[in-house]
Amino acid sequence: MSAVLDLVLGFLAHIxxxxxxxxxxxxxxxxxxxxxxxxxxxxxxxxREFGHALMQIGWLSLPVxxxxxxxxxxxxxxxxxxxxxxxxxxxxxxxxxAIGLTRELGPVLGGLMVAARVASSIAAEIGTxxxxxQIDALITLSTNPMKYLTLPRVLAATLAVPVLVGxxxxxxxxxxxxxxxGRLDFGPATYLHNTIDFLEPWDxxxxxxxxxxxxxxxxxxxxxxxxxxxxxxxGVGRATKTAVVAASVLILASNYILTEVFFSA
Amino acid sequence: xxxxxxxxxxxxxxxxxxxxxxxxxxGSSMVIIGGSGTGKSVILKCILGLLRPDxxxxxxxxTDMATGDRDAFLARFGMLFxxxxxxxxxxxxxxxxxxxxxxxxKRPKPEAREIAIEKLRRVGLxxxxxxxxxxxxxxxxxxxxxxxxxxxxxxxIIFFDEPTTGLDPIMAxxxxxxxxxxxxxxxxxxxxxxxxxxxxxxxxxxVAMLHDGQIKWTGPVAEMDASGDPxxxxxxxxxxxxxxxxxx
Numbered sequence: 001m002s003a004v005l006d007l008v009l010g011f012l013a014h015i016x017x018x019x020x021x022x023x024x025x026x027x028x029x030x031x032x033x034x035x036x037x038x039x040x041x042x043x044x045x046x047x048r049e050f051g052h053a054l055m056q057i058g059w060l061s062l063p064v065x066x067x068x069x070x071x072x073x074x075x076x077x078x079x080x081x082x083x084x085x086x087x088x089x090x091x092x093x094x095x096x097x098a099i100g101l102t103r104e105l106g107p108v109l110g111g112l113m114v115a116a117r118v119a120s121s122i123a124a125e126i127g128t129x130x131x132x133x134q135i136d137a138l139i140t141l142s143t144n145p146m147k148y149l150t151l152p153r154v155l156a157a158t159l160a161v162p163v164l165v166g167x168x169x170x171x172x173x174x175x176x177x178x179x180x181x182g183r184l185d186f187g188p189a190t191y192l193h194n195t196i197d198f199l200e201p202w203d204x205x206x207x208x209x210x211x212x213x214x215x216x217x218x219x220x221x222x223x224x225x226x227x228x229x230x231x232x233x234x235g236v237g238r239a240t241k242t243a244v245v246a247a248s249v250l251i252l253a254s255n256y257i258l259t260e261v262f263f264s265a
Numbered sequence: 266x267x268x269x270x271x272x273x274x275x276x277x278x279x280x281x282x283x284x285x286x287x288x289x290x291x292g293s294s295m296v297i298i299g300g301s302g303t304g305k306s307v308i309l310k311c312i313l314g315l316l317r318p319d320x321x322x323x324x325x326x327x328t329d330m331a332t333g334d335r336d337a338f339l340a341r342f343g344m345l346f347x348x349x350x351x352x353x354x355x356x357x358x359x360x361x362x363x364x365x366x367x368x369x370x371k372r373p374k375p376e377a378r379e380i381a382i383e384k385l386r387r388v389g390l391x392x393x394x395x396x397x398x399x400x401x402x403x404x405x406x407x408x409x410x411x412x413x414x415x416x417x418x419x420x421x422i423i424f425f426d427e428p429t430t431g432l433d434p435i436m437a438x439x440x441x442x443x444x445x446x447x448x449x450x451x452x453x454x455x456x457x458x459x460x461x462x463x464x465x466x467x468x469x470x471x472v473a474m475l476h477d478g479q480i481k482w483t484g485p486v487a488e489m490d491a492s493g494d495p496x497x498x499x500x501x502x503x504x505x506x507x508x509x510x511x512x513x
Contacts, residue, residue, distance in 0.1 A: 044367065044368070046367070128353075129352075129353075132348055132350060133346045133347070133348060133350040134350050134351075134352055134353075136310070136313075136315050136346065136350065137344070137346055137350035137351075137352070139313070139314075139315060139339070140313055140315075140339060140342060140343075140344045141339075141363050141364050141414075142336050142339045142340055142364065142368050142369070142370075143363075143367065143368065
């Protein structure tokens with residue numbers, strides 16, 4: 001009997017320890033995020049690093065986000081056409097493609113692609129700086145690593161990802177248009193007409209807000225896991241992997257929360 | 266003057282510093298020796314504020330370093346890191362002039378570049394090196410660039426963390442000479458940590474032996490060989506037997 005009790009208590013203790021560790025992790029990330037944001041109001045601001053981050057995160061992510069949006073738009077048009085045919089509702093293809101992309105798939109897939117490309121790159125770069133004492137060197141050179149490394153990247157991602165999402169929306173709708181006109185026999189004018197008529201400003205704005213939140217999450221995860229990496233090359237590898245996984249999961253979780261907030265009846 | 270008073274630092278259950286007391290006089294060159302993993306780097310990181318001591322105090326000219334303006338305090342320091350710790354993304358001259366391109370010591374870019382090239386020349390590197398990236402340099406050249414960066418803003422206090430590790434004996438000798446010359450020329454206070462006895466004799470005015478988280482012996486380098494301290498004797502002669510266990 002006591003052996004069973006020990007087993008149950010051990011199991012509960014394990015859950016308790018894991019819960020406490022999880023809460024402590026959330027607390028550390030929250031403090032890191034608050035520290036990053038607080039530096040916005042405190043000079044200096046490193047414009048050169050911000051510009052560089054904007055280029056790396058925004059401009060250089062455009063091809064991968066664009067390609068993702070293009071193929072997703074095309075595939076979405078095919079799927080909706082096939083599904084809509086069951087209810088004789090093929091004409092909804094343009095509007096559903098547009099709404100699906102702007103509200104949901106554009107920001108989520110764009111965010112995930114940026115997470116794969118940017119969170120990993122940031123975590124690897126900052127993690128390498130950490131294990132090679134470059135972060136310590138920054139501090140001894142009177143430069144705050146949060147200001148110099150984290151804030152420019154987080155701000156750049158928060159501003160760049162909505163722009164990427166906006167461009168991705170246009171490219172994705174274009175993908176749907178190409179498939180709709182080329183494969184599904186829609187007239188070009190009808191397709192565009194249906195797209196524009198049914199799309200509301202909030203569909204686009206909500207997606208852009210999601211993009212900003214996802215951009216913040218991606219850069220924050222990259223910076224946090226990079227800054228907390230330890231143990232040489234293995235530690236940097238672990239930080240990189242964890243940054244991508246954490247950013248992806250947080251993007252999907254926050255997407256649900258934002259969707260509830262924006263669209264729940 | 267830098268004073269460490271009963272400084273303790275632990276990492277989890279591992280007690281690295283167990284009451285370190287050490288005084289480094291202004292303008293003198295102190296070398297801290299001791300085996301690998303004895304906490305030499307931890308002492309430097311505690312002084313710089315990169316690590317916070319669990320107990321004890323560290324004073325700079327009588328002022329507790331835990332209080333006061335941290336930026337002003339750091340502006341008085343320069344540090345050569347063990348691996349150089351050069352910023353990969355910046356060309357050599359911007360590494361050297363890092364402090365002169367931002368913050369309170371900011372200078373116009375051309376002037377900062379000029380100072381960087383002058384400092385590179387001081388450590389024996391040609392101006393052509395200025396526009397290369399750290400990855401394009403050999404280990405010895407990276408150490409010299411790190412040295413140039415440490416002295417670029419003419420600090421009052423310079424730390425050298427294992428300055429000759431990974432270098433061939435000739436390059437190690439060159440770095441030792443450079444450190445000695447620069448410290449004397451600048452009149453700076455220097456703390457070097459190393460386990461290279463050639464460096465100790467070339468660089469130091471005073472030596473401190475760290476073992477088991479405490480300073481076991483400290484004194485002028487001239488008295489080191491006749492100290493009679495069993496820990497120091499075993500260390501400087503590299504004996505496998507003695508009070509220091511060979512396997513740690």
